[in-house]
Amino acid sequence: MKILFLDQSGRVGGAELCLLDVAACCRDRSLVALFEDGTFRQLLEDSHIPVQVLSQTPISVRKESSWLAGVKSVRQLLPLSARVVRLSRQYDAIYANTQKALVVGAIASFLSRRPLIYHLHDILSLEHFSLTNQRLAVTLANRAALVIANSEASKAAFLEAGGQREKVYVVYNGFQLSQYQENRDRAKSLRFTLGLEGKFVIGHFSRLSPWKGQHVLLDALSRCSADVTAIFVGDALFGEQAYVQQLHEQVERLELGDRVQFLGFRSDVIPLMQMCDIVTHTSTAAEPFGRVIVEAMLCGTPVIAAKAGGALELVEPERTGWLVEPGDPQMLADAIAGCQQNHTQANAIAQYAQSEARRRFDLETINQQSTALLKSKVFSSSYE
Known part of the structure; x- marks a missing residue:
């Protein structure tokens, strides 16, 4: 399975470290596409994981942003989405690792007809997100083939916000x-x-x-x-x-x-x-x-x-x-x-x-869980 990974950040955070481990398992047949440049790109290159930076301007919308800020960001999102659509046609699935990546990935998934996977690293509550961004994330995630939550707490918040139970599965972060x-x-x-x-x-x-x-x-x-x-x-x-x-x-x-x-x-x-x-x-x-x-x-x-x-x-x-x-x-x-x-x-x-x-939390065991989940929920027709 060839996967196009999407991440909004050029900086290294917990979600990016998790993605580094996931992408390393299929580095020879996948690509990590970043929405901005930074230390994360260098870390991926040092790990011999193919990476491409798609934009030099960070998307200005934040978790607490209103719908108006989202509208203003459309000028950034549309050309970025177009680039992801073109890239995604070379891959079997789109794997969105962050919320902004989910927005772009959902658009690209629809246009390229590639299944969408969303790795949920957030608690989708109003403590962390504006109501607009919470609703957007849940609506788009419900269109994904699979939602991977990083904890039972993240899963519970997703369900409480309107997420579909049959879409979401918990896989903890793994560690080398x-x-x-x-x-x-x-x-x-x-x-x-x-x-x-x-x-x-x-x-x-x-x-x-x-x-x-x-x-x-x-x-x-x-x-x-x-x-x-x-x-x-x-x-x-x-x-x-x-x-x-x-x-x-x-x-x-x-x-x-x-x-x-x-x-x-x-x-x-x-x-x-x-x-x-x-x-x-x-x-x-x-x-x-x-x-x-x-x-x-x-x-x-x-x-x-x-x-x-x-x-x-x-x-x-x-x-x-x-x-x-x-x-x-x-x-x-x-x-x-x-x-x-x-x-x-x-x-x-x-x-x-x-x-x-x-x-x-042994990485090898966690990666086996992730691979089995992807095969059964996203790529099952390829393994029958």
Whole structure:
């Protein structure tokens, strides 16, 4: 099966990392088409996955945009759709990996008569989307041959918004287990380089965005003992630089300057996670899946996550990690203190979480599930 993958972003996020793994399985007979250039294109090329950038101008519509903004974007969407139609005739199916890709992919699917697959990486609720974009996504997804949801939480939100039950199936993100081999020397070197020797280190790995809740961790940090420090790995995307300024002002106001480091985008996420004493997930709205949670587990690092969305499917309280109420800094601070004071128990829980994550999220097994689903729901006539 030859698949044309579509993604709106040139930057690397959770959806893009998932697509990288999916596309790698059929790199010799597929193409990833991006709607803008960026670091994701380079990552695909480094992985020897065919990629083509279709536009140099990002589509201006965002999840919270109104119908008027959508109308204004038509001038961008139509020529982009025409290019995808021409490309799609060389492939057996169109695989839309993001919402903007779904819009373009649906148009191309109709015109080229190629089946459409939609990989749903979002919770289609009004917390995340405007009513206009939510309705558009559900309407177009219902025309797809298959909707792959990245969690039961994403599936449930899709159904609640009007999605067709017979179209949607859950396939979790997979992870290349060999990448998460422990490297104590590397972790020790990073601690030294970052000046964190003798500190209790909390890691936060996410783009800097209000709903990702970095401000919640800063508030919690101010309630922890003075030897607790935090690193923030990730940068602002999609015009969220004002939030970054707010975070720096919060650090100054809480007098946390010597206990916080903003490291920006890093390529060495895995050793940084392995260096940490805890990885925290602090999203204030329900997370569709939570790649960071699974990655921390695979690194053998204790995890504290916000109790909502996909995190409820990943973390079993007191067995594979800890769950705290979203946006509750005191509860987060108490959980951090508990891990710090009961280091042996925290490490035992982290080791069990690691074994469970390796069992549940092995990329090879997940890819087998995806392939079987595609064959049975999209390409069944080709395999009879």
